[in-house]
Amino acid sequence: MSLLLNDRFLKACLGEAVDQTPLWLMRQAGRYLPEYNATRARAGSFLGLAKNPAYATEVTLQPLDRYPLDAAILFSDILTIPDAMGLGLKFTAGEGPSFENPLRTEEAVKKLHVADMGQLQYVFDAVTEIRKALIQDGKQRVPLIGFSGSPWTLACYMIDGSGSDDFRHAKTMMFTRPDLLQHILDINIESVASYLTEQVKAGAQALMIFDTWGGLLPDGWYQRMSLAAMQKVIALLPREYEGQKIPVIMFTKGGAIWLNDMAQVGADVIALDWTMSLSRARKQLLEINKPLSLQGNLDPLILFSEPKQIAKAASAILEDLAQAPALKAGLHPLDGHIFNLGHGISQFTPPDSVSALAESVINSSRALRLKQ
Amino acid sequence: MSLLLNDRFLKACLGEAVDQTPLWLMRQAGRYLPEYNATRARAGSFLGLAKNPAYATEVTLQPLDRYPLDAAILFSDILTIPDAMGLGLKFTAGEGPSFENPLRTEEAVKKLHVADMGQLQYVFDAVTEIRKALIQDGKQRVPLIGFSGSPWTLACYMIDGSGSDDFRHAKTMMFTRPDLLQHILDINIESVASYLTEQVKAGAQALMIFDTWGGLLPDGWYQRMSLAAMQKVIALLPREYEGQKIPVIMFTKGGAIWLNDMAQVGADVIALDWTMSLSRARKQLLEINKPLSLQGNLDPLILFSEPKQIAKAASAILEDLAQAPALKAGLHPLDGHIFNLGHGISQFTPPDSVSALAESVINSSRALRLKQ
Numbered sequence: 106m107s108l109l110l111n112d113r114f115l116k117a118c119l120g121e122a123v124d125q126t127p128l129w130l131m132r133q134a135g136r137y138l139p140e141y142n143a144t145r146a147r148a149g150s151f152l153g154l155a156k157n158p159a160y161a162t163e164v165t166l167q168p169l170d171r172y173p174l175d176a177a178i179l180f181s182d183i184l185t186i187p188d189a190m191g192l193g194l195k196f197t198a199g200e201g202p203s204f205e206n207p208l209r210t211e212e213a214v215k216k217l218h219v220a221d222m223g224q225l226q227y228v229f230d231a232v233t234e235i236r237k238a239l240i241q242d243g244k245q246r247v248p249l250i251g252f253s254g255s256p257w258t259l260a261c262y263m264i265d266g267s268g269s270d271d272f273r274h275a276k277t278m279m280f281t282r283p284d285l286l287q288h289i290l291d292i293n294i295e296s297v298a299s300y301l302t303e304q305v306k307a308g309a310q311a312l313m314i315f316d317t318w319g320g321l322l323p324d325g326w327y328q329r330m331s332l333a334a335m336q337k338v339i340a341l342l343p344r345e346y347e348g349q350k351i352p353v354i355m356f357t358k359g360g361a362i363w364l365n366d367m368a369q370v371g372a373d374v375i376a377l378d379w380t381m382s383l384s385r386a387r388k389q390l391l392e393i394n395k396p397l398s399l400q401g402n403l404d405p406l407i408l409f410s411e412p413k414q415i416a417k418a419a420s421a422i423l424e425d426l427a428q429a430p431a432l433k434a435g436l437h438p439l440d441g442h443i444f445n446l447g448h449g450i451s452q453f454t455p456p457d458s459v460s461a462l463a464e465s466v467i468n469s470s471r472a473l474r475l476k477q
Numbered sequence: 478m479s480l481l482l483n484d485r486f487l488k489a490c491l492g493e494a495v496d497q498t499p500l501w502l503m504r505q506a507g508r509y510l511p512e513y514n515a516t517r518a519r520a521g522s523f524l525g526l527a528k529n530p531a532y533a534t535e536v537t538l539q540p541l542d543r544y545p546l547d548a549a550i551l552f553s554d555i556l557t558i559p560d561a562m563g564l565g566l567k568f569t570a571g572e573g574p575s576f577e578n579p580l581r582t583e584e585a586v587k588k589l590h591v592a593d594m595g596q597l598q599y600v601f602d603a604v605t606e607i608r609k610a611l612i613q614d615g616k617q618r619v620p621l622i623g624f625s626g627s628p629w630t631l632a633c634y635m636i637d638g639s640g641s642d643d644f645r646h647a648k649t650m651m652f653t654r655p656d657l658l659q660h661i662l663d664i665n666i667e668s669v670a671s672y673l674t675e676q677v678k679a680g681a682q683a684l685m686i687f688d689t690w691g692g693l694l695p696d697g698w699y700q701r702m703s704l705a706a707m708q709k710v711i712a713l714l715p716r717e718y719e720g721q722k723i724p725v726i727m728f729t730k731g732g733a734i735w736l737n738d739m740a741q742v743g744a745d746v747i748a749l750d751w752t753m754s755l756s757r758a759r760k761q762l763l764e765i766n767k768p769l770s771l772q773g774n775l776d777p778l779i780l781f782s783e784p785k786q787i788a789k790a791a792s793a794i795l796e797d798l799a800q801a802p803a804l805k806a807g808l809h810p811l812d813g814h815i816f817n818l819g820h821g822i823s824q825f826t827p828p829d830s831v832s833a834l835a836e837s838v839i840n841s842s843r844a845l846r847l848k849q
Binding site for chain 1: 643645648649652653692694695696697699731733734735751752753754757774776778779781782783786790793819823825
């Protein structure tokens with residue numbers, strides 16, 4: 106175990122005081138960075154990149170070398186699990202990921218099996234290699250986040266076979282054959298839990314569950330299908346490993362309306378998109394006596410603005426939260442918050458925008474902390 | 478003025494008691510109906526259909542002949558206004574609508590002018606013709622709803638130039654040049670208000686504003702940009718015409734999180750997508766002393782289920798609302814609700830599904846009303 110040089114992110118996840126608000130960005134290692142595109146060109150393809158631990162390590166560290174970020178996140182794809190189930194993942198230029206064998210029949214669903222963790226060894230190897238690469242002068246620069254798609258979000262791709270506006274096939278299966286969907290979800294729950302547990306054993310120090318498509322569900326169905334499945338995953342995860350707490354961040358895009366339900370399933374941090382203010386979320390969580398940390402929630406398209414406008418928008422988020430009650434006695438209202446976007450960074454983002462954002466988060470969050 | 482045979486829809490909009498819950502469907506005249514496709518084939522193209530009052534009348538009435546629906550809605554497109562502004566609307570097979578001259582430069586924005594209502598005469602002619610066609614034995618079968626896109630939603634298409642996942646160009650203009658966006662919104666406010674007013678003069682008996690893309694906005698920006706613009710439109714509308722109240726329905730897809738804000742801007746009815754239960758919405762509105770009617774909110778993909786499942790899902794929505802407090806003393810909890818989908822009906826919907834839905838709404842809403 107090396108000493109962690111910067112533990113702001115882990116402290117904020119666990120609701121402990123920090124000197125400044127930690128920042129990381131969803132998809133921080135990605136196509137908006139020229140150095141990422143250079144590595145990807147060498148790897149030959151997206152899957153060539155994601156399945157090679159050396160390349161995955163290289164791109165995971167790239168944003169950390171450029172920006173003062175407070176966490177690294179494993180470079181990978183949420184579709185590695187269905188790929189390991191034999192659904193035949195492929196990436197087509199311009200069209201994104203798709204599966205050769207989507208689950209469109211009862212027969213196909215019944216044949217589905219829990220992902221073989223042996224086939225995902227490249228992911229765990231990447232985690233271990235990234236942890237090593239994060240060491241500088243005997244100390245670890247920032248913690249490493251592992252992640253997975255949620256059981257429902259994986260099911261969306263597994264059933265529809267590719268990205269979609271409405272995941273019509275997945276939702277139709279849910280409405281017409283909830284038993285078949287539940288069968289898939291049960292397999293995904295076990296797969297996701299094993300996958301995240303192996304990431305922890307390999308060196309992940311926090312975990313994030315991406316429920317990208319939970320927001321497509323009707324009220325009631327979200328709770329029964331996506332949220333209940335995430336709850337089962339979380340119950341199976343190691344909450345401590347080698348004496349360190351392993352915080353879990355849960356993100357349902359478009360899910361702010363269900364914040365109070367999300368707070369009940371065992372996550373340490375709720376990540377929000379930009380549709381709900383952090384002060385409102387903080388107040389709601391305190392009202393139901395669930396003092397969880399929050400992550401978010403800048404609209405990534407703000408990063409297409411001028412540096413001054415980016416700084417203003419980032420400060421506005423912090424100033425709003427600074428007006429809310431603190432998570433617990435003794436904390437500043439800004440504690441228990443990890444700054445992030447409300448969705449992945451766009452591939453068209455000018456890289457300098459992220460510098461402006463980081464500078465603003467550091468300066469504003471320090472200044473606001475001094476005020477009170 | 479002919480007597481209205483079925484006034485359930487108007488009564489529900491205005492929060493008056495009815496014998497059964499009125500039902501209509503967003504995009505009820507559309508591609509899921511073979512008779513619609515036949516008319517469209519005769520018209521030659523979507524625009525040929527939408528711009529011809531005789532065809533528009535024909536397709537508007539088709540769903541009423543098939544199903545026991547409680548309202549007709551003008552068959553048209555939300556992009557008629559920017560088309561009349563000279564942006565060059567075209568429909569490409571498989572790709573949907575786009576504009577030849579999107580507003581991408583300050584120069585283009587500054588040249589924009591309020592839509593010439595003369596160029597939209599075909600819409601008002603269609604409204605008048607539909608009103609006439611709705612007369613049967615001297616009485617009007619059901620009321621006719623007029624509609625428009627919201628100023629922000631129109632701006633999304635006008636700036637991006639076509640449909641989009643994130644309307645990156647429109648949002649970037651908002652973040653970087655809010656003055657330019659406001660200029661467009663101001664022009665759209667005036668255009669939408671005139672357009673809806675002319676529809677009322679031509680015979681529309683209720684109005685709906687579709688804010689399809691308001692849900693893409695960050696908290697704060699939604700209120701300042703989309704909602705404020707709708708408020709200005711509503712303030713300019715005739716709330717009575719020839720002695721009849723003209724109710725206004727406001728729909729922001731993905732906007733349930735802002736329900737309390739939406740309730741403040743003068744609409745009579747708030748339409749909801751499927752992410753918030755109607756009982757929760759009813760309770761929230763009563764808490765803030767805004768007893769507005771609600772419209773919604775079945776997920777249109779439910780219509781891909783078996784008739785029994787459709788009936789169960791429709792009943793579940795009604796049973797949920799029946800448990801909530803009534804809008805006012807003397808009303809049943811189900812009063813002040815118009816049954817609808819939470820989004821437009823899918824083109825792939827089996828037509829018989831709508832029969833199953835209508836039957837269930839009628840039977841359940843009558844049975845539940847008798848219970849209390």
